[in-house]
Amino acid sequence: MDLTPSERQTLTEQTFAALFDSELVTDLRRMGQRDLGAGFEASADDASADAREAVWQTLCELGALRLTPELTPGSGLADQVVLARHIGGALYQSPWADTATAVDIATAAGRTDIVARLADGEAAAVAVRAEAVDEPDRPGPVDVTTEPGRARAVRRFVAFAPDVRWLLLAGTGTGTGTGGETMLLLVPAEHDGISWHRHDDMGRGDFYQVDFDGVPLADAVDLGGPDAGAVWAEALLRSRIRHAAYLMGMAGAALEETSAYMRTRRQFGRSLASQQAPAFRMADAATEREATRLLVEEAAWLADTDRDARLAALQALACAAELARRAATDAVQLHGAVGMTEEHDAQLFYRRAAVDSLLLGRPTELRRLAAPLLARACA
Template sequence: MKIAPSTEQLALDQALSEFLEEEVASLVRRMAYRSPYSGTEDNREVRAMVHQALVDLGVPRLPLPAAADGTGRGQEDLVVVAEQLGAVLYQGLLPDTLTAAELLARCGEAHLDLLRRIGEGTTVALAVRSDAPGGTTTAVPAPLTVDPARGTLTGTRAFVPFAEEADHLLVLGTDTDGKLHAALVDPRARGLSRRLHEELGRGELYALDFTDTPVTAWLDLGEDSAALWRATLDGARVRHAAQLTGVSRGALRLSVERARERRQFGRPIGHQQALALRLAELAARVDAVGLVVRAAAWEADRPDTVGAETVRLSAAQALAMAAQTARRTATEAMQIHGAYGMTENSDAQLFYRRAAVESLWLGSPAELRGEVASLLRARIAARPRPVVL
């Protein structure tokens, strides 16, 4: 298992670092705080600029080794990108677009044209969750009323990011028989209404209502549609774990800077041994999580070698660790900043808000640990029992 970055990945990391220099990073961080008293037009321009830069770097290319043209980036490359973007509190359509691209690629060659356009900058938002009890999970998409004969769907979806800016909506849901369906929908189609959620992270998440909304194209998910979606979700979890690792690194960096600047009793608070040890322990934990995420990415690129269950286990473990670490590191940043950290002038509250939301995005740590426990029990049960002579 290789966890050290390759020469290409180091070059990609350097290119992203040069793009996300301090001025751009500050713009992206502030984009993560949508004030309820201001407009969002400037944020859209920043998101468009960042996405175009990522396109120019070749990031939105297919996140599968089996890309149609053989040039797709694997998960090992994409976790490098996700960690860098997490450190600046990136909000945008790249995560959903990559997940949609992976699902489209798994559906065969029917959507190669859309995959090519995604590589050129087309964006996709995922509509998977509902606001019904238990509907926020992504492992089992919420129910939908689908009518393939008429080419329409009806239902509700919640927490859809940037639905007004996406070029396509990818709607997933189960019918009354429990079969999973996936459809591409135009965000401006008739019978589709949306409203903006007010949530802790103050991002741009929308609730969508579909009423006999026409479908642009149905995806053929094959006989085992649930397994296909779960395999796609595993890749998304690995990338999200990397993004949360970046959130942790950004919050830790902010904490260290504040510990150097904030003074008590005539000297920086970072000189206090108790605080210095807390920061050192957090730094070690964040580095450890980064290694776990890279190991999960290595396995996710080799499902035929390590097995689908191993990929699922590693993805859930990495995300649970990364989510818990992000929340703890962001909380530490708030404590080190004191009352100032709760004001809009401080970036500490931005990290705290985003960590609170992002740590639940693809499963809460408690849900993930439950999945891990089930997978480990199944693995133990499958082991051959020793023969007692």
């Protein structure tokens, strides 16, 4: 039976709503986090690792990586946006977003065999930044040697490197015969030429520095080809729309948590929610969230209908990043001192927003990229 886009999104909502139930979300938000200062070798405890693997397997069984027209006719980025919003609200750390990017790239390369393996749960992590301050629009260098062909590169802030089956190395070739071309290499994560250590980040997450030390090109799957630059640009655009939805979900959950707390916290003899100044502050943030939702959904619709979604994707991510940070800041401030303790999730939203809002481009860089597109649209 053919479904309309609205009916399909409703079905997607219903499919994943049970997994991200309000009672389960409380545990998901803290699943696998490490104490700040735990060091490079810190790992999640066994119980947390097992639980996170179980949630990942459930996601895959529900079809989280099959929300593309090639795998599920009629589905598309709009459905992925629904799922990303749920994941953001739960602050659930997983390789879903990077694996979805790998699915996009493998689909563009015509590698249906790789797409099938990824869709069945062989997770991937995207490795693109050579330095922490690099922007994903300009993949870091990959030094390619000949006789025999080998690739050397360093990548920072790679998510879940020890937990995935594949590493997608996105880079700009700098060695013999590469001509500065974009490269998209899918490498087995357990390859002998790969090593990593964990970044001790503010969000207590799963980010790693990964060293590709002379990985033979023969051991990698080339997903780029002559149009690798265009393939990466399109995959990044779709990644940004998904990430904007994730940040929107994060902001929405932070606002809901804060609203619930304000109804119980009393100041000057009445609840904080009934007082004009904080209530207006929350109303303003809720309005901004609604505007961001419309931007994200428009960007997904444009991409799904093969229209130019570049400007909408950049605008959606810039707005979602600022919204996530603002909602997290409001959460901490309106909770008061208790919001900075482990007792409440306000501090968790704040720490995660500080890191996650920058993953696919700083807001200033996103606006720089959007400026010429906006000028052209207004001409």
